Amino acid sequence: MPREIDPTINEKSFILDALNQKLRIDGRDLDSFRELELNFGDDYGLADVQLGKTRVLARVSAEVVKPFTDRPFDGIFTITTELGPMASPAFEPGRQTEQEVLLSRLIEKAIRRSNALDTESLCIVAGQKCWQIRADVHFLSHDGALVDASCIAVVAALQHFRRPDVSVEGEKVTIHTMTERIPVPLSILHVPICVTFSFYLDGEVCLVDATLQEEQLRQGDMTITLNKFGELCQIAKAGGLAINGLNLLRCAKIALVKVGEIAATVQRRLEEDAAARVRRDNLLESKADNERA
Amino acid sequence: MSLVVQVRFPGETLPPLEDEKKNTTFKVGPGLTHISPSTLIVSRAGELNIDQRKHTIWMESNSKRYVASQNDAIIATVLRSTADSYICAIPSSNSPVPSASQAVLPHLAFPQATKKTRPVLHQGSVVYARISLANKHIDPELECYDADSGKSEGFGELKGGFVFGVSLGMARRLLGDAKKTRLLRVRERKAEAGRKGEEYQDVGVDMSSGREVLEELGESLSFELAVGRNGRIWVHSGDPKTTLCVMRCIQQSEFLTGKEQRQLVKEALKALG
Structure with a gap:
């Protein structure tokens, strides 16, 4: 079975030594993210997030299905994540590791369970037809902070996605093609962003956006999910070093700042992409709210 | 050129x-x-x-994945010890995820080692070794002494310091x-x-060594360095700041000319203070 090599004794003691002096290997501050690069695909709903050498691709797609019988007024939203050998040779296809389960549950909780997507708006005919929105997350390269990167990718892809418009006349449902009617954006209630903290030296040092090497050496980690209004969606801490309340508060404060920055970047990139699309496809005329002379 | x-x-x-x-x-x-x-x-x-x-x-x-070949000096990591040898990994420069091939380092492949006086290496130790045997179908074998003199000549365990990766071409360049x-x-x-039958005319060939970064760093900082042909570099100095400075200069200098390398080092040294 392919395995990642653990950091050597030299690397281990050096990294911890450097952290003790508040130095990181890549020269970042303890509480700073790597440069976030966010790109969108040619069609709607494809977001490519690069956080340093970590790279995650999220793809959102929609399909008309029958809703669950116990929830006839709700659409369906699923997120699938799979760690494959493309991200790292240590990941095997088809076999779920503990890391993978934790990761998918974290993202699920951060986005789906926090009601980021309004599933009621996905209903077409109650009990008969609804939209199923599916977000597929692909991990292309693994250098730490997979949770943070995939959360950004999914929320960006959801905001970028447009579903075909539908019209209902009695029992008859018409799905209009993208060219026939302007596709509709999803109704997003809020934008949750995850920030993962890694703890070292018995909680004295806490890092934001740890690289793979740093992740391998950490004593514990904690993920805080917030939206830009500062509403807390989850605090996830699966084992590891115990931290005190003061530290938790400090982390939450850092997270709030980081979430604001990331949400702003995502928003800016979305606007840039929309502007580029208008130029490319000459969409100005098709806007409903265009200025009339 | x-x-x-x-x-x-x-x-x-x-x-x-x-x-x-x-x-x-x-x-x-x-x-x-x-x-x-x-x-x-x-x-x-x-x-x-x-x-x-x-x-x-x-x-x-230039490439990133290392294929073992005889007489290459490489930096390997000890994975475990068996009855008569250490099993080592030869990591390539391939970052962020290191891919590794395995190699065998016999307990007696150290200068003047006997069964009783062999050096003890633990899991995760870093060794500078020479590949004594490289064959397509079996794991390569390593040695920690010079083939001619039988002495260590710098080979052996590397203690302290930090190990990082560069591309294989860069590693070869640093080795001259x-x-x-x-x-x-x-x-x-x-x-x-x-x-x-013509006379040779010098056309101003770029005769820079391609490792000005090391020459410049060596003039003002004191540090130890080992470059493995597998694209791993070990740097050791007493102070983490110096080590990190050396590491960054080397990593950033890959695509720079000799002059630019010197400039880069000067700026880095200024920032280091």
């Missing part, structure tokens, strides 16, 4: 070698496939190098290979001019 570089692509067949002396045997290096009796086919894109003196021919190109190939080019041109 003003020199004509022979760039070849995979699948090309090389023209028959021009021999200065008849009936010499050429050694075929990496990137070329030999099909008997005398056809050479390029199997890796890069520059073609022919050394007429040593009778060697090889392709030079770039200068060798450049000298080779000059020699080729001289030979060419000699054949045509």
